[in-house]
Amino acid sequence: MERSQYKTVTTKRGLKYSYASIPAEGTPRDTLLFVHGFPSTSYDWRNQVDSFKKAGFALIVPDLLGTGETDKPTDAALFKFSAMAADVVDILDAENVGEVIVIGHDWGSVLASRLASYYPERFKAYAFFAVGYSPTSADFDYEAVLALIKQFIGYETYGYWQFFCEDGADKVIEDHLESFVSLLYPSDPAIWKTDMGPRGTAKAWLLSDKKTPLPSYLRDEVKILWYLPAICCSPLYQDVKHITDLIKKYGIRSSLNWYKSYIDGIAEEDKGIPAANQTITKPVLYGACQKDFVCTPGLFVPTMQKVCTNLTIKEYDTGHWVQLEATEKVNADLLEWIDGFTEKV
Template sequence: MDPSAYKKLTTSRGFTYNYYNKAAEGSKPTLIFLHGFPSSSYDWRHQVAFFQPLGYGLIVPDMLGYAGTDKPTDPHAYIGSGLSADLVDILDAEHVNKVIVVGHDMGSLVASRFVDYHPDRIAALAFLAAAYIPAHTPEDSFALVKLVHEMAGREVFGYQLFMTSEGADKVIAEHFDSAFSLFFPSMPALWVEHMGPMGACEAWIRADKRSPAPAYITEEDKEHYRKVLLAGGFTAPLACYRAMGLVDPKPVPEEAAVINQPVFFAACKKDEICLPAIRHLTMGKRVKGPATIQEFDADHWVYLSHVEEINNALSGWLQGLKV
């Protein structure tokens, strides 16, 4: 990704974002790509290389807490209404009225709040691995975790307890190679034993266990993540997990119970955390617009591991939209 194509913008909340920008050609729509944990705009390099020559507008931010964007450590900075407002500020700065959102992992969570709070700014949404996530109270969250546990027959979200614990940022930084090998596993099934159960993620990292890098992560990629993530630290990136336990002071509008925009969902059959079946619990009653669900024989990192497949799938979906 061309470094000269990056811009800086300080939002109305006072946070400075670093984002890749390419204006659309002619009547082509603009795509905004939202990454999750632990990543940066660099994650979307394969999608930028594919869609930019086709004339699509591109906005690819380092999300709050990462890389060239500000890194507040207060979890309240990461509430959905605030992150959504930041995205609106970026769109306004680039004179983009409506955008097609592509989210992954925690980026899917931000995309979910974006359509909840600002549906008028969104033409369509694509969720990769993690489906639409409805706004919820801590009680709702507990109920969802219980439902997923029952559905899967095992613990699925135990790692989040470690992510929100005191000192997790330092443990991950001190054992970066171990943590990285678990976050980007060569064998997706590692997540069943070492991410899902409570205490397992922390135990793996503190024991400095390692697994080989998957084929889609090169040494150059790993060194990029090492440099970017260690330079910024993990306190800010982990704050987004702590924010999940907060009640947003700005209630989601009642009309957000329905999503009328076209939705694409990439279901990853080997993702042992964002189980494809979860979409029935989160999307089923809300998505009223055209829904396209496509399965990939991939783990959580589908847009890195199955580049050609996901790019072609998104391209075909985009071509069929009337936006």
């Protein structure tokens, strides 16, 4: 991915989005829409781009609201998932594409779920990694969810949400950025079970400035910078430096609104989703991460087996960041899945 491949569009509600628009090589096939999670940007999909471009796919890879070069509002009400789904469709319209295949990870999977709810006619198929398809968030009750999950698997998984939604959480994260990155990207995924999921543990980790070794999939070797030359004094870059430089430049306050939108219950409009749109009959792929101790597959598979009538499940012996940790298998599984319901020209 090169910076020259990025475009900007102003959506119907007046927000500027930055996104990579990458044409296919060779005989063109479908367009793939990749949507990232937290605390990420389009850079999360760097290991997928070349593979699928060379396989004949056009790619659209946005920086979602609050991230990268996209606008960063502080008003949590602007992060309604129905509204962000409309923003993404505005990007598709700007690119003059009709049906696409959407691939989501983390919060991007939640957004892909709402794209299925509100704009099913625009999507040929859906892939979800780490976080599975969620039929609706209209009745989300944070305390009830935490209690049910603890009863089901024995510990809290989303306790860190409470901290992320506190006033001043952004300052704590920015003041302990190296500690934050090591917690979000630990070499030992089990750290999320003890120091991320249970309430109070993530904040305590940062305030004590605790650190743990980083994983090998965050590359240490230098490589040519493609993304934000304005914030780097050298043409050489590293993955960790990329992540930290973005937060240093823009802060993290805006992107924390992805969590606040749930905690604040602003998904009330999801009650208007037609019942028929809660079930996906088109092809669905779920990438289950067996060492993800927050987004554990057992929280998603039973529901998906009921409401996704054409479901393929692939398992990965990885933590949360599967597209980085198991790049070759993810790319091969995605391509095999797509080949299963599309025809090569």
